Amino acid sequence: MSDTVDAIMDAAERRIRVAGYSGFSFREIAADVGVKSASIHYHFPTKSALAAAVAHRYNARVVKAADDAIAAGQDVINAWKSVFRSALDDGAKMCLCGSLGATVGDLTPDVAHEVRQFFNAVIASLIAGGLSDERALHVLSALEGAILIASAQGDPAIFDRATSDLG
């Protein structure tokens, strides 16, 4: 993978997490990276292909971070709590899939599919950690909601208070 591809995906992820799918443009990403917008089309044919690739990478990275924390001995709820919490740290940013999923009607099917896969992966991880179906859904909802509120209010500490009685 080239440097440029990574930089494009980094910039796209950053912007999606702040402003959503329709909240970024190829030219903004290009300016962030220091290339021209046509160069982004060279690597990603369409906007939805870029967003889907970003979501796919995000899913893998976040699930791996949780898996690592669990493998290191942390209990499954606290593992996921700290994964979500650390997403807030740089710039009070939303969960990528929360940001996309909140406006699911604005997404192409491929992007929506990645978003749903993320939610399913988190639930599966929580269930694998011993939680019931309903409890897993509740924990995912509480984390996704807490990051949404904290991000909208611009105050990461809200996340901590909203999730203090979770784990």
Next chain:
Amino acid sequence: MSDTVDAIMDAAERRIRVAGYSGFSFREIAADVGVKSASIHYHFPTKSALAAAVAHRYNARVVKAADDAIAAGQDVINAWKSVFRSALDDGAKMCLCGSLGATVGDLTPDVAHEVRQFFNAVIASLIAGGLSDERALHVLSALEGAILIASAQGDPAIFDRATSDLG
């Protein structure tokens, strides 16, 4: 209030709750209502003025619905749970302020202010109902997250399962 103004706000609310702030255009709203886009500018000078007005109306309506349920004797958590749940019923739609708040970087300050006011109003209502600060934040997060996941997955029953152990 004229019929047209209501129809414009109804259409805008519907579209924002499905696709977010950047997910609707004046011409789409105009087509929904059966007028021309210039007529919308007559009633709402800018896009953000329309969105802010829609959010303001939504906040008042939703808070009143919860207040009524509480006044009718329902406990505060179940009152808010049923208010959020009923939002899902017509078309698996998001909470308006959740949809807007998830992409807060895409909003003008006036719209962002309405969104924050909604969250604060829900928290205040929960605290007035006897909950601690942290518990109120947790309930709001859980409801907002549950409606997000259920709406993204297109399955309202997910909301029920995610919130079954809340009240």
Next chain:
DNA sequence: CAAGACCTATCTACCAATTGATAGGTATTT
């Protein structure tokens, strides 16, 4: 009461800017 003035709500027509996307050229590397 009649007439002119004003207000409301809509329209047609347009604008500048931005959008995602394409075509075709140009270095650099393999």
Next chain:
DNA sequence: AAATACCTATCAATTGGTAGATAGGTCTTG
């Protein structure tokens, strides 16, 4: 020479927003 990775230039469509006209209602005033 062929592939890679970028560029310039451009396109058609869409965007939020504006200008100006028009039809109909209401108010004021002689």
